[in-house]
Amino acid sequence: MDFKTSIYLFLIIVISLSSFTTVQANTTGTLPPPRKLTPEQAKVASANYQKYCALCHGENREGHANDHAPSLKSKSLFESGVPHAILRPMSYGRKGTAMGGYLDEVGGPMTLDETWDLTYWLFEQAGVERLKLSTNPVLGDIKLGEKIYQKECSQCHGIQGEGVTAPALGNQSALAHNTDEFIRHAIINGRQNTPMVAFKDKLSSEEINSITAFLRSKALGWKEERTILKALPAPEEYVINKDGKDPNFTLKDGMYVSSKDLYDAMKNKKRMVLLDTRVTSVWQTAHLEGSIPFPYYADLDETVKGIPFDVQIVAYCSCPRAAADYTIKKLRAKGYTRTAVLWEGIFGWMHLGLPVMRGDIEGVKD
Ligand code: HEC
Ligand code: HEC
Structure with a gap:
């Protein structure tokens, strides 16, 4: 085998081997x-x-x-x-x-x-x-x-x-x-x-x-x-429709309220507290009207001040219920029995075409 042939053979072997090796990251x-x-x-x-x-x-x-x-x-x-x-x-x-x-x-x-x-x-x-x-x-x-x-x-x-x-x-x-x-x-x-x-x-x-x-x-x-940050609601704003009637929800599994029932209650000005249990930044971007930021990681002893025991509390998140379930279980352990979780979560609510309050945004400069 002369030098040229061996070079060709060598190249053929290298090329065919490389096409059989697995894909590598660059x-x-x-x-x-x-x-x-x-x-x-x-x-x-x-x-x-x-x-x-x-x-x-x-x-x-x-x-x-x-x-x-x-x-x-x-x-x-x-x-x-x-x-x-x-x-x-x-x-x-x-x-x-x-x-x-x-x-x-x-x-x-x-x-x-x-x-x-x-x-x-x-x-x-x-x-x-x-x-x-x-x-x-x-x-x-x-x-x-x-x-x-x-x-x-x-x-x-x-x-x-x-x-x-x-x-x-x-x-x-x-x-x-x-x-x-x-x-x-x-x-x-x-x-x-x-x-x-x-x-x-x-x-x-x-x-x-x-x-x-x-x-x-x-x-x-x-x-x-970047969302332009809004001021957080003060404790006296926690209860919405203070003079309204109780919504009287029928809860699925003793825990869940549907988007439709909650929206009806909001339209009919029922007395409630709405808790947004997601990380607070996303409350800034979009939230249910009247809801207060009440993140799953909050210190409950602090955040729960100003919420009466007799009011219907509804919590929601987007996962679609994990953070709200977690928060409501902790509230129930503290004696808040009039508590519920929004079944569909806020994304389900939005997919149904129901309204949310949106934050103002500004573009971030490079
Ligand atoms: C059996 C379900 C399944 C299939 C099929 C699948 N994936 Fe995934 N993929 C996942 C899961 C689950 C994760 C998140 C894994 C984790 O926990 O980190 C993931 C993660 C990824 C990520 C990383 C995303 C990130 O932000 O880090 C990429 C990219 C991706 N998949 C692309 C693909 C592509 C392309 C295909 C098809 C060729 C594919 N996947 C097929 C389930 C799947
Ligand atoms: C409410 C649930 C939830 C919480 C709490 C949460 N995450 Fe996530 N995270 C997600 C989900 C869902 C995704 C994937 C989203 C997608 O791309 O579809 C994600 C994606 C990520 C990713 C991208 C990973 C990848 O493979 O590309 C990182 C990093 C991350 N999270 C970090 C964090 C850190 C750090 C924290 C706490 C400070 C946190 N997350 C809290 C739900 C959560």
């Missing part, structure tokens, strides 16, 4: 670990996690405790997403999903330092190395991507990417916050110990690139908007 090595938390910062971050996040993401960060909130311990998320794919949803939320924003600037309970510390605390808990992912767009055949998406992904992520049992991949805040390589990395590697399997052995790199390009094509150039 990484250029690893990033240095971020700043380490002091023991004091770690303690506060861990307590903040339990107070604010465990309700949906689970006591041990395993995810899926409520409303299909993703795992906050998977290797692939923390090697590809720190800081921004963690920090941004935590700070600003994912509009239209149960994930609200926790940063004080948007009306949430956490300071900027606390959101950064919690991001790094979650990273330290995950115990992985950060990969350096390219920020270039992933190119592919959008039509092909859509076809494979509908076949392989839509049963969990929804035909329109709206999320069924899995994150809403077509969500505009998610698309604004996540880079193409972050999305591709998740498809290639899956999310460990969750229903999201790795597709690296099931789909070719062309197919994975095409799905990524298809998901990116759903981004409408949406930008984070």
Whole structure:
């Protein structure tokens, strides 16, 4: 075999081998670990996690405790997403999903330092190395991507990417916050110990690139908007329609009131207290008229002051009931027996075409 033939043979072997190896993320090595938390910062971050996040993401960060909130311990998320794919949803939320924003600037309970510390605390808990992912767009055949998406992904992520049992991949805040390589990395590697399997052995790199390009094509150039914060209601405003009659609801399972019954009671000016049990930032964006922010993490002894025992209390959230159920159970234990939870949650209410009060917004400058 002469030199030329052996070079050809060598090339043929290399090319055929490379087409059989599995798809790899487009990484250029690893990033240095971020700043380490002091023991004091770690303690506060861990307590903040339990107070604010465990309700949906689970006591041990395993995810899926409520409303299909993703795992906050998977290797692939923390090697590809720190800081921004963690920090941004935590700070600003994912509009239209149960994930609200926790940063004080948007009306949430956490300071900027606390959101950064919690991001790094979650990273330290995950115990992985950060990969350096390219920020270039992933190119592919959008039509092909859509076809494979509908076949392989839509049963969990929804035909329109709206999320069924899995994150809403077509969500505009998610698309604004996540880079193409972050999305591709998740498809290639899956999310460990969750229903999201790795597709690296099931789909070719062309197919994975095409799905990524298809998901990116759903981004409408949406930008984070800032709500102009409203003053919170004073205790004397807690009871609505003070001179109205009692709504006399018939509760399903002794707990749940339907959107229709609640809306009728509001129109007929019945005496009630409406509790918005979500993170306070989302009360700022949209809430039921007359409701007061009463987040699931609030110190009840403080917040319940000013609410009489004899009034009908209705709590709601968006998950669609987890935070409201949790709060009402605590109120019942305190002797508030005239309590109920809105069955459909606020998104169900809005899907029925019922009205909400919306906050004013301003665009965020880059
Ligand atoms: C009321 C339930 C709920 C609470 C409480 C909650 N989350 Fe979420 N979170 C969700 C849901 C649901 C999603 C997925 C939304 C989607 O994209 O469809 C999510 C998504 C996320 C994501 C994006 C993860 C990914 O894989 O892209 C991060 C990060 C996150 N949450 C962090 C937090 C942190 C930190 C807290 C506490 C400060 C918190 N969440 C509190 C429900 C919640
Ligand atoms: C059996 C249900 C299921 C199928 C099928 C599925 N996924 Fe997922 N996917 C999930 C779940 C659940 C999560 C959240 C996992 C977690 O807890 O972190 C997820 C997470 C993701 C994420 C990460 C989102 C984020 O914000 O971090 C991406 C991207 C994704 N899936 C893309 C796809 C694509 C593309 C397909 C099809 C090729 C697909 N998935 C098929 C259930 C599924």
